[in-house]
Every structure is written in structure tokens, then in C-alpha cells.
Amino acid sequence: MLDEMDLAGQALQVTLWRPEEYEQARTRLRAAMAEAGPLPEAALATAPVPLRGRGVPEAGRRRRHLGPRGKFGIGAGIAVAAAVALAVALAVAPASPPAATTAWPAPRASAATPPLMTLAARITAGRSTVPGDASLVIATKQLGSTTEVVYSLYTDSGSLYTGDDKKTLTAAVMKNENQADGFNDVEKPARYAASGDLATARKMMAEVSAGNDDYFLSYAARKKIWDENLSALRAVLRAKGSTAVPQMPTGQVLQDDINQVIWNGCQDALLWSGNDPQARAGVMRLLSTIPGLTVAHSTTDGQPTLIITAGPQGFGNFTQVLTVSAATGLPLSLVSSAPGAGTGRETDQNSRVTVAAIRAGKF
Amino acid sequence: MASDAELIGRSLAGDEAAFVEVICRHEVAIGAYLERRVGHEAARDLLGDVWVAAFESRGTYDQSFAGARPWLYAIALNRLRRYWRSRPPEELVPDVTGMAEGWDPWPTVDVRVDTRVFRAALAGLRTAEREVLTLVAGEDLTVADAARVLGLPAGTARRLLFQARTGLRNAPGVAALLAELNSVKGSK
Numbered sequence: 001m002l003d004e005m006d007l008a009g010q011a012l013q014v015t016l017w018r019p020e021e022y023e024q025a026r027t028r029l030r031a032a033m034a035e036a037g038p039l040p041e042a043a044l045a046t047a048p049v050p051l052r053g054r055g056v057p058e059a060g061r062r063r064r065h066l067g068p069r070g071k072f073g074i075g076a077g078i079a080v081a082a083a084v085a086l087a088v089a090l091a092v093a094p095a096s097p098p099a100a101t102t103a104w105p106a107p108r109a110s111a112a113t114p115p116l117m118t119l120a121a122r123i124t125a126g127r128s129t130v131p132g133d134a135s136l137v138i139a140t141k142q143l144g145s146t147t148e149v150v151y152s153l154y155t156d157s158g159s160l161y162t163g164d165d166k167k168t169l170t171a172a173v174m175k176n177e178n179q180a181d182g183f184n185d186v187e188k189p190a191r192y193a194a195s196g197d198l199a200t201a202r203k204m205m206a207e208v209s210a211g212n213d214d215y216f217l218s219y220a221a222r223k224k225i226w227d228e229n230l231s232a233l234r235a236v237l238r239a240k241g242s243t244a245v246p247q248m249p250t251g252q253v254l255q256d257d258i259n260q261v262i263w264n265g266c267q268d269a270l271l272w273s274g275n276d277p278q279a280r281a282g283v284m285r286l287l288s289t290i291p292g293l294t295v296a297h298s299t300t301d302g303q304p305t306l307i308i309t310a311g312p313q314g315f316g317n318f319t320q321v322l323t324v325s326a327a328t329g330l331p332l333s334l335v336s337s338a339p340g341a342g343t344g345r346e347t348d349q350n351s352r353v354t355v356a357a358i359r360a361g362k363f
Numbered sequence: 364m365a366s367d368a369e370l371i372g373r374s375l376a377g378d379e380a381a382f383v384e385v386i387c388r389h390e391v392a393i394g395a396y397l398e399r400r401v402g403h404e405a406a407r408d409l410l411g412d413v414w415v416a417a418f419e420s421r422g423t424y425d426q427s428f429a430g431a432r433p434w435l436y437a438i439a440l441n442r443l444r445r446y447w448r449s450r451p452p453e454e455l456v457p458d459v460t461g462m463a464e465g466w467d468p469w470p471t472v473d474v475r476v477d478t479r480v481f482r483a484a485l486a487g488l489r490t491a492e493r494e495v496l497t498l499v500a501g502e503d504l505t506v507a508d509a510a511r512v513l514g515l516p517a518g519t520a521r522r523l524l525f526q527a528r529t530g531l532r533n534a535p536g537v538a539a540l541l542a543e544l545n546s547v548k549g550s551k
Contacts, residue, residue, distance in 0.1 A: 001545055002541060002544050002545055003541065004528055004531040004532050004537065004541065005499070005500050005528065007481050007531070007537075007540070007541070007544075008481075008485065008496055008497075008500035008501065008531070009500045009501060011481060011482070011485065012399055012497060012500060012501030013501075014395045014398045014399060014403075016391060017391075017394055017403075017407070021394075021407050021410075022390045022391075022394065022410075024407070024410075024411065025386075025390065025394075025407075025410035025411040025413075025414055026383060026386065026387070026390075026411075026414070027411075028411025028412070028414065028415060029382075029383065029386065029411060029414035029415055029418060030379075030383070032414075032415040032418060032419070033379045033382070033418060036418070036419070150516070150519070162518060162519065162522060163522075164519070172522065175529070177522060177525055177526075179518060179521070179522070
């Protein structure tokens with residue numbers, strides 16, 4: 001059965017060139033090689049270090065899925081900066097003694113705990129309905145000299161639509177191009193966290209956000225995965241001029257990894273929980289378990305807000321500033337930056353809308 | 364057999380033959396990609412430029428990707444853009460629509476089929492949609508790799524491909540063309 005992709009494939013076929021035509025191009029390359037000197041050290045230093053293999057949990061494994069923020073969120077420049085920073089951490093992390101359960105310790109209160117817990121209680125008590133039936137996120141990403149804008153619509157019914165502008169977003173909704181694909185799984189652990197055990201909630205959120213349960217395997221199981229991927233990782237580091245021997249993340253490095261995926265999962269959950277105060281309250285309780293977060297009171301357009309800052313310590317040298325309503329916990333903006341890279345920055349504007357208004361192009 | 368990433372790693376250590384081996388693996392695909400966009404003569408000249416650009420930028424290759432083909436497509440696309448910018452306006456080739464001229468893309472399709480229908484449908488797509496479609500349908504890349512070539516989020520590339528396929532299916536005459544081809548195929 002032929003379809004339009006088969007037709008396109010046939011339409012794009014071309015014939016093979018004569019062998020001497022390929023050789024002509026190779027000759028051009030060899031001439032350039034002869035003229036070139038050794039590769040400058042600086043060029044090697046800028047080569048991005050792969051995220052894959054940076055930590056045991058995801059070493060050599062593909063995530064079951066990327067959350068919406070992973071797909072459309074944190075800019076590549078920031079990811080690279082984080083990767084570079086994590087690679088440094090890998091190179092210097094001491095080999096910690098095996099500890100079977102270090103990945104799942106009881107959460108400790110942080111400085112951010114009181115205001116976040118207060119907001120969680122306020123959300124739970126209020127259970128106020130919010131306007132609209134969907135959350136619209138307009139992400140402006142600056143990567144170097146390039147600026148990209150992505151419109152994402154998270155509906156309360158669990159659908160996700162995206163577009164490059166208002167017109168294409170409206171078209172995506174009209175054509176029912178739903179891309180949710182299970183990305184709203186993060187709501188479940190968020191709802192559990194509203195009144196459940198926080199250590200269990202952290203484990204649930206980390207697993208859903210990362211797309212696997214590797215963080216919580218035994219030391220031996222994680223070591224086995226690490227060793228399977230070690231030679232490939234060392235080859236990459238060698239090619240980049242590093243002689244460091246990567247160490248399997250344990251202890252604090254592992255905890256930082258887990259806290260980062262929980263942070264990401266919480267942000268995704270906020271995007272999906274516009275009409276779910278229980279999940280938003282749970283997110284605030286989960287965030288309170290992440291060490292190093294700071295929370296400040298502020299106002300945005302006259303409304304009280306909380307400004308929650310993560311990183312750079314413990315977050316691979318990147319910083320994210322999440323602003324939420326101090327009344328509802330709904331996210332208003334997210335600014336990500338990576339001082340080391342200096343090129344990646346993303347600002348998200350979040351607002352409540354109706355799907356009908358999007359369909360009508362009235363937003 | 365060593366992966367492209369390993370060969371590029373060796374070339375960074377001074378093994379120039381390793382890099383030549385990489386380009387030998389992909390020269391047919393990259394040459395065809397260039398030819399689809401600018402025709403045979405120009406593609407023949409550009410291929411050498413692509414190899415030189417790739418060699419000069421190999422230090423930035425992310426070796427966590429074993430296969431280098433998407434990276435080479437991205438370099439080829441950059442060279443194409445530079446080529447198009449350097450052309451006088453009257454000589455510009457409107458990317459994929461240019462394939463309607465000068466060569467027959469239908470060696471495997473029954474001669475009775477009116478190929479202009481499909482060509483017109485392709486020409487009617489938005490540039491970004493055609494870019495993704497070309498890489499996936501013409502170059503056999505995954506959507507994720509096509510996104511990597513174009514510097515897009517994978518979700519955006521998926522959406523563009525979805526829109527391109529929908530646009531083709533809904534284009535005047537394409538449904539009838541597909542029905543005819545499938546009917547001919549089914550009767551054999």
C-alpha cells in the first residue's frame with residue numbers, strides 16, 4: 001500500500017554519480033587536510049560532552065520519553081553547559097563506598113520549605129477554581145544569535161498542542177494534532193505528594209520524570225550498567241583531550257541528579273495541573289525537599305508571587321528561576337541561564353486560556 | 364567496524380585516513396542530498412566544500428552520536444544556504460521545487476501517472492515542512508535525526524512532518540493518484 005511518504009521518496013530519488021565525481025570531492029578534502037595544521041586546543045575544549053552516560057541512572061539508556069519541558073523547554077545551550085559542568089563533576093568525583101540505598105534517603109527540610117509548605121497549604125485549603133480550561137506557554141528561546149518562539153497549549157483534559165505562532169497553534173488545535181503522548185504522567189506523583197509520604201513521592205516523581213527506575217537500583221545493578229558504558233564514555237573523553245577517569249556518580253552527585261529530574265518533573269506537573277490544585281499543592285511539597293532552592297516573595301503585575309530559584313550549585317552550573325502565583329501555585333514564568341555557556345536563555349510566559357478561544361484565534 | 368564517532372576521534376588524534384573513511388561512507392547520500400537541492404553540476408562542486416567544512420569543524424562533533432550522517436547533512440545544508448545566498452536573485456533555485464526541472468524523478472512509477480500532481484503538492488508545502496519531509500522521506504533519516512540536522516526540537520520536527528503529510532494527502536489530485544497507484548499495484 002503506497003502512501004504519500006512513498007511518493008515523496010520516489011520523487012526524491014537521484015541516480016548515482018560516476019566514481020570520479022566522488023573522487024574529485026575527496027581530492028578537495030585531502031588538499032585541505034594537507035594545508036591544515038593540528039586542531040587548535042580551543043576547538044577541542046568547545047566540543048560538547050554528552051549527557052548520555054553522565055550518570056548511572058541514564059547511562060546508555062534511552063528515556064522512555066522526554067517531558068514537555070525536555071522537548072520544548074530548556075535550551076540546548078543550557079543543556080550543554082549542564083553537561084560540561086556534570087562532566088567536570090564526573091572527572092573529579094571520588095569513588096564513594098557502595099551504599100545500597102543512598103539514592104532514596106528521607107527528604108530533609110531546606111530553607112525553602114516554610115514558604116513552599118505554606119503555599120501548598122493555601123492551595124489545598126482554597127481549592128479555588130482557576131479560569132480557563134488550558135494553560136498557554138509561550139517560550140522564547142535564545143541560543144546564540146538565534147531566537148525561537150514555541151507556543152504550547154496544555155489542556156486540562158490532557159492534550160498538548162504546539163505551534164510556532166498563534167496561527168500555527170490554532171491550526172494544530174483545529175486539526176487535533178495532540179502530542180501529549182503520556183507526558184502528563186507527572187501529575188500522578190504530584191497528586192500523591194499533596195498528602196502522601198514525601199520520600200515515596202520523590203521516588204515516584206524521579207522515575208516518571210526520568211522515564212526509568214535506574215536511580216533506585218542497587219549499587220551493584222547501577223555499577224553493572226555503568227561498566228557497560230564506561231569504555232564508550234572514556235573514548236569520548238579521550239577524543240576531547242581528557243585523561244580523566246570517569247567515576248560512577250554516587251553520594252551527592254547522584255543526589256544532585258535525582259533532585260534535577262524531580263525539579264524538571266515538578267515544572268512539567270505545574271504545566272499540566274492548571275485545573276488540579278491537589279497536584280499543584282503536591283508540587284510545592286516536592287519542591288520543598290530539594291536542597292539549595294531559594295524562595296523569595298515578590299509581586300508580578302500587582303499579584304503576589306513566589307520566585308523559586310534552583311542552581312547553580314547542584315544543578316550542573318545552570319540556574320532556573322521559576323515564578324509562581326503565591327495564591328494558586330500556577331507558573332507564570334521560567335528563566336533559564338547558564339553563565340558558563342553564555343548563549344542559552346529561555347523565558348516562558350504562562351497564562352490560562354480556553355481551548356475555544358485558541359480555536360477562534362482570540363488570544 | 365569502527366563507528367563514525369570513533370573514526371572522527373581518531374582523526375582528531377591525527378589519523379587523516381580515518382576521516383576519509385567517514386566521508387566515503389556517506390558520500391553517496393550527501394551527494395544525492397545536494398543534487399536534489401541544486402542540481403547535479405552544482406552539487407558536484409559543493410560536495411568537496413562540505414567535506415572540507417566537516418573536516419574543519421570535526422572538533423565540535425558530539426561523539427555520543429555514533430553515526431555522523433545527520434551532522435554531515437547539517438553541514439551540507441549550511442553550505443547550500445551559503446550557495447543560495449551567493450547566487451544572483453534571477454538564478455536562485457527554489458529548493459525542492461527545482462526538482463521538477465531537468466530530470467525525471469519517476470523511474471519506478473507507471474508512466475501513465477500524472478506526476479505533475481505530486482510535484483505541485485510538494486511545491487505547495489511550507490519550506491520548513493518540505494525540509495523535514497525531504498530528510499525523512501528522501502534521506503531515510505528518523506524524525507529525531509532530521510530535527511538534529513535542522514536544529515529544531517524533535518517535537519517541532521514531528522509536527523512539521525505531520526503537517527507535510529497532511530498537506531500532501533489533502534492536495535488536489537494526490538488522493539486520486541495514490542488510489543490509482545495502489546489499484547495498479549493491487550491488480551498485479
